[in-house]
Amino acid sequence: MPELPDVQLFKKYFDATSLGKKITAIDECDSRLLQGISGKKLQQRLTGKSFTATRRHGKYLFARLDENGFLVLHFGMTGFLRAFRKEEKAPDHVGLLVRFGADDFHLAVVSKRRLGRIAVTGSVEEFVEKQELGPDALALCRDEDSFRKRLDGSRGTVKGWLMNQKKIAGIGNIYSDEILFFAGLHPKRNISDLDKGDKQTLAGKTRHVLETAIDKKAGEEGWPESWLLPRRKEGKSCPRCGGKIRRIKIAGRGAYYCPEHQH
DNA sequence: TTCCATGTTCCGCA
DNA sequence: TTGCGGAACATGGA
Secondary structure (H helix, E strand, C coil), rough: CCHHHHHHHHHHHHHHEEEEEEEEEEEECCHHHHHCCCCCHHHHHHHCEEEEEEECCCCEEEEEEECEEEEEEEEECCCCEHHHHHHHCCCCCEEEEECCCCCEEEEEEEEEECCCCCEEECCCCHHHHHCCCCCCCHHCCCHHHHHHHHCCCCCCEHHHHHCCCCCCCCCHHHHHHHHHHCCCCCCCHHHHHHHHHHHHHHHHHHHHHHHHHHHHCCCCCCCCCCCCCCHCCCCCCCCCCCCCCEEEECEEEEEEEEECCCC
16 A cells, blocks of 8 residues: 555545644554664653654655654555544554544554554654655656656666665555556666656656546545556556556566556 | 565675 | 665465
């Protein structure tokens, strides 16, 4: 679930459910998700405070703690947020449970596979620098020139570049496939083969895919039938040209594409 | 039982 | 130096 568009929606969800309320307790905290801080320390850091705002960079969500730093959330492959009331059953696989006093409800960070991460940082910029994250994908694709320049400074395959968080932060396996599908580029196509027009197209399609995904999901509509997403299975027919969708392995991950129109 | 899964990190190799 | 493939991490679903 969680690539940039998903995390953007988690941000919205967090804002709607968890801002401006006093944190009264941290009830559960899975130490395996914690990075650079102990459960006890995190508890001390959060209790009595409140979240005042959120930010997002790539796949990371940052929740500001009053005037003192940020809680950092990364959702791995299966993480998400769930707000629920006291009388409701807690979701399974809770990695972090924040309890608010005001109306007696909880915010759970759920992580089935526990591949996510929970940390604390003094500032977003500091964290981004430390993790060596590239510019946020949504911001970068809205600035075609910068996007192109960034591509120019890299080698290797387009898919590899799109998924490299140090080059551009926020795109993963699913959305990189989707972007390449729209751009008509084979996932193994080399960056050095791309001309200026190809790069502009790539920037434009990145923007289209990310913005549309955020829009569609926000409205809880299903995936557009014209997208590759609902057809991520070998042998399905391409919604654009009818070609047979193929799956290849890239760095251990399944990459889906249409051999008819992606070259 | 085997394969696959929206993420990151670490290692060895080109 | 950069990029790539593979394995590892942890867990569940088809």
